Amino acid sequence: MTDLVWLIPVFPLIGFLINGLIAKGFSEKAIGWIGSASVGASFVVALLIFLELLGMAPEARSAQKVVYTWMLSGDLNVPIGFLVDPLSIVMMLIVSGVGCIIHIYSIGYMHGELGFRRYFAYLNLFVFNMLILVSAGNFVLMFVGWEGVGLCSYLLIGYYYEKQSAADAGKKAFVVNRVGDFGFLLGMFLIFIVFGTFNYTDIFTAAAEKLPYGGALVTAITLLLFVGATGKSAQLPLYTWLPDAMEGPTPVSALIHAATMVTAGVYMVARCSVLFALAPVSMTVVAVVGGATAFYAATIGITQFDIKRVLAYSTISQLGYMFMACGVGAFASGIFHLMTHAFFKALLFMSAGSVMHAMSGELDMRKMGALRKKLPRTHWTYLVGTLAIAGIFPFAGFFSKDEILFYSFERNPGYWIVGAAAAIMTSFYMFRSVFMTFYGESHVDHETAHHLHESPPIMTLPLVVLAVLASVGGFVGIPIFPGLNVFGDFLAPVFAPAKAILDHGVHHAAHHPLGLELTLMGVSLAIAIIGLLFARWMYITDPAEPDRVIQRIPGVHRLVYNKYWVDELYDVLFVNSIVAFSKWLWKAFDDAVIDGIVNGVASVVRRWGSELRLLQTGLVKDYAFSMLVGMLAVIGYLILR
């Protein structure tokens, strides 16, 4: 079955081709189910390969499968080759599983849209590219998937292309991503110069010999790769596209900007764990950027009123956690959080979509309230998602976040403090959103209240499935008791080389200090509950309290509410000058120079033509004369030769 790994990306590709090229005039049901079934088929194949891997010995769980020799030129050998190992199969399962659920949800959510077919085609194309990204066995093929998901993100964010803000948001996402990709490419080129190959296995086994520990070369490579990751995964400073990306349909936000595409950066860092382990400077950079982003985005999330924006900043913040985990060496924990985050964030976004659907498109939480009676299922699923993200036992987020906080504390208590602060804010703003939307007094306006209705089962059933996953998904990574951290053990062989490098020279206790771990767990739980209680106080018990707080710190509030004016800063620093240059190129250079050259060529031809046509007198004698002249010329040439 591992031989058939290429089927996993190919199924959604077929779905894209059918929906994109052939399905004109098909019913919504047909289009939707073709799309969902293709991703579902990928999931089935991934599951079968996963089961096969489980049956193999842990050290043997790595297989490469080359399908086609793509580029072959001198030293350069880039095949279309896939790598099947625990890390890639976990990613494939997440992408295809959550993707399938979201596709099914979309059938209900996008009902009645004119561009229904286009949506499903693009969504399938996205899943294809994402699966290529995670299953690729070399950097170039991964980059193909990397760029492909960026393209699909652009297409889907700008799905409502007639809306100016949506079109702008799509453009912004693509351009900011490109900035990151530039760094990624440079990193790739450096890797090729050092190793002469792009193949993962060859590079990572040779890394320790070819790259001296802590050297400038490996630091440069990893920092450049990380720049690419910051772009794709919306970390400081390349995060600005993600909140704007909420212009796209909600399932798109769920799939691309929560569960899968934005996790590509984390996957890449985890995949290159060996390289990062060799560069302690880069590890610190990754951890610091991750932690800072987690904290920073959480502060912004507290002030926003648009429910999707809150979730967007929450995503940025959680991605920061994942990077912080990788930065302190806990790569498996980062991937664990990636998985649980995929579950609960997709759940949260889709529930928010359900709310939006019921509220006839309204997103402002100030205009909601007391919705739990009208939308019971949506309420329960959103609540489960919130409990998970806040890190409350026994939901999934508790285990993954706690693991990250523990390893961060081991590395440096400073990271833990940042992480804990972000955690308390996370709990606060997530419960804030729950209470503002579903509890308290209703601020729903009369018109909307008429149309308020629970979503159809095709939308709520996927929510329930994800809620179950968000509830029990954490149990694959239970800490402390040996053998219960199934997830970590499964991924351990992938990260063993990196771990060996990191542990080298550092004396580690044979077992984790049990007391410390339990204490930190207790603290995590306490933090989450404090956040919950704080939010309850502010939004249920005493709804006037938030305004009072704002009045006490008006300046700070304005700063945070306006997202620290980062967008405006970037405009002034970069965007405006480039836009001005583009305008100049368009009006002056293109009109005068380019058109001038083209028109100039045309006018020269015309002038010659008007002079040459004077030869056409229409008189036979002139033609006879020219024949004579020609004949004389030929004879003369032959004689004089």
Next chain:
Amino acid sequence: MTVGRNLSIRLGKMEMVTLQHYLFLAAALFCLGVIGVMFRRNLIVILMSLELMLNAVNLTFIAFARYLNSMEGQIFVLFIMVVAAAEVAVGLAIVVAVFRQRGTVNVNDVNLMKW
């Protein structure tokens, strides 16, 4: 007496008519034909000049056939004559058609192809 002596000398010993004489004659005829084609305005006269050119060529062939003692030149002349006859037939048909169309055989008036 001088004239008479020249005359008798000339009559007594005539120059041989060499190949060059024939060739000069043919060339002269050819040039006359070319000039006729180029500068005469009447279509029929142009056709006649064309015939003159053909006949000049015929003369050349015959001259060479005689002086190289080869029959090939003469056979080729027969071919040329046949072709000339056919061409004249067609040419005259075209002249008749042109006259019917344009009412004139002045070649300067047939200039619809002017730019």
